[in-house]
Amino acid sequence: MTEARPGTTGRTAQEVLAWSRDQVQPALRAAVATMPQATQRITNYHFGWQDEQGRPAKADGGKALRPALALLAAEAVGGLSDLAVPAAVAVELVHNFSLLHDDVMDADTTRRHRPTAWTVFGINAAILAGDALLGLAFDVLAGSGNPAAQEGTRLLGTAVQDLVDGQLADSHFETRNDVGLAECVRMAELKTGSLLGSACALGAAFGGGRPEQVVQLRRFGADLGLAFQYVDDLLGIWGDPAVTGKPVHSDLRRRKKSLPAVAALTSGTDAGRELAALYHDTLPLSDLELARAALLIDQAGARHRSQAEADALLASALEQLAGAHPVTSAAAELGKLAQLATRRDH
Template identity: 40%
Template sequence: MSTLDTSSTGLQALLSPGTARSAVLPVVRQRVSALEPTLARICCYHLGFTDERGDPAGAGSGKLTRAALMTTAAEGVGLRPEDVRTQAAALELLHNSTLVHDDIIDADELRRGRPAAWKVFGASLAILAGDALQALSLQMVVDDPGPGRAEVSSAFAEALRLVLSGQSREFTVRLGSGADIAAYDRIVEEKTSALLVCALVTPALRAGRPERVLAALRGAGRHLGLAFQILNDVEDIWGDPAVTGKPVRGDIRRRNPSFPVLAALAADSPVGERLRGLWHGDGTAAAHLQEMADLVEESGGRHTAERVSRGHLDSALEHLGRAELAPAASAELAVQFDRIVNRTT
């Protein structure tokens, strides 16, 4: 593809999720298939390319959210989607490495509606598969000969460092007694926002855009991650498993202090006190979890979470407006931001 249709209609057709999928998935499949055979089999299963026997499968491979953001941001800074295709594929691999590891850490048995990789192949091999995806991701950006290679490689390494830091910090908050919104925000900025920031800034780094543009894109990614994660926490408690691909109330069962819970626990009321007592107990029966969910909602935790998520989305769009991107690409990114946070089609 040598030219881009920069009209709004043409851009939407070019950079639809299906287009990002067709551009990036072949790269992902090719690179993962070249891994050591056992690791390749596990990674291909996790990505939905194959079933547990290694036969072709029609399972979903994810929404390629970060790849779509990166290819759209590329047009915004005067690049073509193929100019960042390798980086977009690498970021999807890095993201999926965190999913493989998260499922093990959280003992989540389902991923995208089917058994998680660790349930099929065992935790030890799944850990190695996640590590292999991380190494492959970094190798892809380091080996790419395009402009801004050093800066992009540094951005990927920093994103990985932040994700690992956030994962470690989450254990401290989960087990400690001082969990609050500020601690929650920091974890989300590291675990979730870091990869979204990487998706948005990578094209600007390749295009040599100035620091003010990078700062605006970093701000957009930071707030987008917070908006997404807070609403994702709402879905964990009250969402539809057919949409999320996981059973509801996993965070409550693990006593993982998600945003609605933190907001509810902060409420100075008898309801908040009742919730606090149940939270520090060890009940995991369905009725116990349902009661906690009801108390979170009665305490205003759900309403507060939805309101704060909307505020972060508005802030993300404000930062996006300061990023000096081509208007059509900026408009398409705004649509993608809403789709990410609200799971709109």
């Protein structure tokens, strides 16, 4: 491995995320500024840059984990993070396209401690704004001038197809009572793991990495993405609203077939069978029933199992990262980001 660069391995994960936002935000804002004004009004609100009246705001814009992974992946293969800024912007645009659509599909009314875009501007407007962000992502890659732009377009296109496939499976799960754990895991790999894998692969490609490094870093991101989804699903049941920006038991309220819920439902335990009765009912769940459902998932062993799976996937991700023979300093910071992303209190 290449020797660490002075002054970089001491950065915390939060400092790395702040550095990434400083690197990416100007280019992200410049890209969004090329969109029609009507679309910008919605996207600027969604990103937290404006309020619903179009006035400047500084709302929570999210962790921006994916852009940070892209920048560090470029450094991990010996390139400069500046080279991967277009890749980081494109991945963040795709991620936010998916969030705008997810909020509509899931009927979520809160994101990042604010009303979701569709509740402010309407369902059709939010969907179209998401479509616009998706198109803009590929425009950013095509106009980057990076030698890996064509390869990057294919990488991102594959990730988008996977993401949509995963989202479609997730939506189909809502009407089924026979969802198996293996297909739920596969859905999460497509919906979440693919884009995190693409972020790392894009960064590595734009940083001039060798093909085998691009593959290894994609695997690192994919394993991290699935671990992230396990943790996110745990937070969707037990997360603090002050941290998650969503109401307590938000996933249970929708009877979402999340990874812990499906693990409990298919556990063959008395707790799993009682949970199934709650999930298969059609009446809205009361606060007492929501608390009971959360307890049943825990009693079925699914809470512990989900955290154990996340921990195992994190270990696998770090092994994939080591297999890329990365620059030491960048590898250390990628490891810190991975640890942060899989913490239950993040």
